[in-house]
Amino acid sequence: MISYPDALALLLGEADALESERVDIDAVSGRFLASDIVSPHALPGFDNAAMDGFAVRAPGEAIAAGSTYLVGAMHAAGDDTDDYPDAEACEIATGARMPARFDTVVPVERAERQGDRVRFVADERRGQNVRRAGSDIDAGTVALTAMRRVDPAAIMLLAALGIAQVDVVRRPRVAIINTGSELNPGGPLPLAGIHDSNGPFLASSLARWGVEATGRTRVADHGDAFYLAVRDALAAHADLIVTTGAVSAGRFDFVPAALASLGARELFHKVAIRPGKPLLAACFDRGPLVVALPGNPIAVAVGYRFFVAPVLRAMAGLAPEQPRRARLDVAPSTREGLQYFGLGEFAHDEGGHPIVRMTPAQAAYRILPYTQANVWWSAVEGRVDSVDTWPLDPTDAS
The missing domain is CATH 2.170.190.11 (Molybdopterin biosynthesis moea protein, domain 3.)
Incomplete structure (x- = not known):
């Protein structure tokens, strides 16, 4: 198995920054600036x-x-x-x-x-x-720097400067494919059915990046349906395809073979992490990246947070995210050679030092602990004295 740092490096090596486009200020919220915004005049413009x-x-x-x-x-x-x-x-x-x-x-x-x-x-x-004129900003100075996410404060400044259009990074086109014959939308369930939580989770998470959704498809557990869904994503010129389920090594894990039959080049399959070890990444020549996640909900959350989100950062031209260091309050149960991702609550101890209190009852299938945490943490082989921590939502770090 490949390590997480090596896997991420391989994936990001295939994630090119997207081109820019000019957008009206009314449609720019949440987008990333492609270049510096230079103030065309002083603000205020007069005493x-x-x-x-x-x-x-x-x-x-x-x-x-x-x-x-x-x-x-x-x-x-x-x-x-x-x-x-x-x-x-x-x-x-x-x-x-x-x-x-x-x-x-x-x-x-x-x-x-x-x-x-x-x-x-x-x-x-x-x-x-x-x-005084110029006491807020002088003419000719940089008002907003490239790669900044345009938030309401930035829009207020752009509008005050009379800037009606700005160059932003093109929105990535992303397709979501959820596999599983047991998956159902909301409402009554058949005897062996479960509600699809991965699809809505990914759609909501990706929407925070302002992606252009090319489709969200739920397919049964056979390769033909998945093959057709990927082919549709290719026809829609997706930049990224995110899939869930059918990626391990069982009889119904058809994703690797289906991607290969479509001409995808595998970057890696199985990463030394938990949860989410069966994760696969692939790419098409002059086509999209594929991040194929396991089906357990928290494995999907980990895959999104630590593989998909870094790809979206790279496509936006952003620098890699840097974690904060903190102490974990208890030693996690870890196995040698694996990097563990978990949920916790970031706080400070009595001495004012950063500490993460591990969220109880965590498991790859349990969703409730995810709603009770405010950070992700990562530990290797039981170390608790200094662990990496990240905001729960990656868009908070952009």
């Missing part, structure tokens, strides 16, 4: 009032309490008048452009207005309550 009040020209570094000014104008946000040469003070609204030669805003709460005059009740500093 403006930070609050409602009165704009004045300070006579020095301070305005003394009791000073009075003649209010010569009202200046609202959006007003394009730039100069009030005869006004000593100007009533101004939050966000309004500072008129020429005005340099200070006194809040309305610290002012007393009588007719056309205003009196300030406290000492005020010159330049206060003014948002």
